[in-house]
């Protein structure tokens with residue numbers, strides 16, 4: 001499942017990493033950043049910092065860092081899509097691919113199947129017409145009189161149908 005990069009960017013613009021990390025870690029404002037006990041390694045004094053301006057978290061103890069999506073993946077054990085969906089829900093945004101409901105997918109698959117069947121039917125019909133042309137001297141003469149050789153007739157898949165016209169005619 002592919003999520004457009006533009007959507008990810010907009011999602012991150014509308015997301016506050018401080019709020020996301022704050023769901024799991026108690027953060028205290030210290031200067032421009034927020035500090036807390038790192039959730040990725042055991043520590044007694046906070047070396048885990050979250051920057052609201054850079055929208056990044058960074059641990060001076062273990063070196064873990066990333067954005068809001070990365071935090072949810074690393075800390076909450078979500079995969080990329082789950083993290084994006086979680087943040088989108090929070091931001092009141094709709095993940096583009098979620099528009100496709102299982103019903104819509106089913107309908108699309110059926111339409112494809114129908115198209116395939118139709119193509120097969122047309123191919124079979126064309127084959128029948130071509131066979132008919134081969135066994136119809138009048139049709140062959142007709143085509144030859146019009147300057148079409150058997151080779152060209154084959155190449156263009158020309159066929160004849162006698163049921164429709166009584167007399168074999170090229171179709």
Ligand SMILES: [Zn+2]
Nearest residue numbers: 038041059062
């Ligand atoms: Zn750490």
